[in-house]
Amino acid sequence: MISRRNFLKVLPVSALLLSGCAAQSAPANTDKLVFSHSYPLDYAAQFTADCYEGGYTLLSLPDSDQKFLVVPEDAAEVDALPDGVTVLRQPVQNIYLVSTSVMDLFIHLDALDTITLSGTKAEGWYLDDAKTAMEAGRIAYAGKYSAPDYEQILAANCSLAIENTMIFHTPEVKEQLERFGIPALVERSSYESGPLARMEWIKFWGILLGKEELAEQLFAAQAERIAVLADxxxxxxxxxxxxxxxxxxxxxxxxxxxxxxxxxxxxxxxxxxxxxxxxxxxxxxxxxxxxxxxxxxxxxxxxxxxxxxxxxxxxxxxxxxxxxxxxxxxxxxxxxxxxxxxxxxxxxxxxxxxxxxxxxxxxxxxxxxxxxxxxx
Known part of the structure; x- marks a missing residue:
């Protein structure tokens, strides 16, 4: 088994150098990813983010053994990854969003257009932007977490299902999504013990969506407001x-x-x-x-x-x-x-x-x- 320390230093892949215009040719390969640094987190304990040269970031949810390698749009292809690592190439689009607590973070990141499908009906949303998007048909209801409409999800060319831990009550649904080639990311913000830790998950989604700077600004503004009261x-x-x-x-x-x-x-x-x-x-x-x-x-x-x-x-x-x-x-x-x-x-x-x-x-x-x- 590869230890986390060794995994962070060198992530093995197969290799060719990237050449030419990305619009004219598919991304090439590289023989290894070189660890750069761990993404700084002040409060969140339910995920880590490890950054590699070339813009690759490994998002890990330690207690659930979930690992997602976020790959920039024009970066080299990655092969021969350790077992359990799922590749998510940017831009991540046509998302099936089941975890309701994530929607507000996407709205703040101005990323509502990346969500195509919802596990909540329009009347179940108390967020105006989400409700309006569903009523306008920009986001469609695709079934709740335990009974998704697989045909609809596949037809929408869904690239990611974002679930909460309720999915563990129906593990066969997660397995079926993955058999169809749709990664299922089970977010764990509800397991964070404090409000700042829960809000810091906006950095997780900022990394996934390529909006790290905006995520950091949004979080800093909220943390500052709480800090004033804490004193x-x-x-x-x-x-x-x-x-x-x-x-x-x-x-x-x-x-x-x-x-x-x-x-x-x-x-x-x-x-x-x-x-x-x-x-x-x-x-x-x-x-x-x-x-x-x-x-x-x-x-x-x-x-x-x-x-x-x-x-x-x-x-x-x-x-x-x-x-x-x-x-x-x-x-x-x-x-x-x-x-x-x-x-x-x-x-x-x-x-x-x-x-x-x-x-x-x-x-x-x-x-x-x-x-x-x-x-x-």
């Missing part, structure tokens, strides 16, 4: 982030999750910061209402997650979901807020959520918030 003193206020499920359970984020970290960055204390569950890798868990009551009844602020069970606009709607909530301190004090349904799709605006929440914690009646609405 401020805690407010001393406690927060609960939750929704009430149809079977009368409270769905909450685990301690250490990126949402709980955003609450901390905004100056709050997450009431379930000590909550862990070693039974799975999910970032949420369901609590019996009695346990939720014990942990959150004295929270200063309640944040209702509308992305699971829908928006609540009034206290009466909220209490109808769970009568126990009428006894909560935040309900009695009128300090209940509801997230917008776009919250989890707007992956590149996490800094705005932190800013919104900081205003909720520090202002008497904050208005014109992007992600939070007052439940009255």
């Amino acid at each position: 401020q003193a805690p407010t001393g206020k406690t927060c609960a982030f939750f929704s009430i499920t149809a079977n009368d359970l409270a769905n909450v984020r685990k301690g250490g999750d990126y949402v709980s970290q955003m609450i901390e960055l905004a100056g709050g204390d997450y009431v379930f910061s000590d909550l862990t569950d070693s039974g799975n890798s999910l970032s949420t868990m369901n609590l019996p209402l009695e346990d939720f009551y014990a942990g959150a009844k004295d929270a200063d602020v309640l944040l209702y997650n509308s992305t699971i069970e829908g928006v609540v606009s009034t206290i009466d709607e909220l209490v109808a979901k769970c009568p126990l909530l009428a006894e909560f301190k935040a309900v009695q004090n009128g300090d209940v807020w509801c997230t917008t349904q776009s919250f989890f799709q707007q992956s590149m605006e996490l800094a705005d959520f932190v800013v919104d929440l900081h205003r909720v914690l520090t202002e008497d009646a904050p208005a014109d918030l992007q992600f939070l609405t007052h439940v009255t």
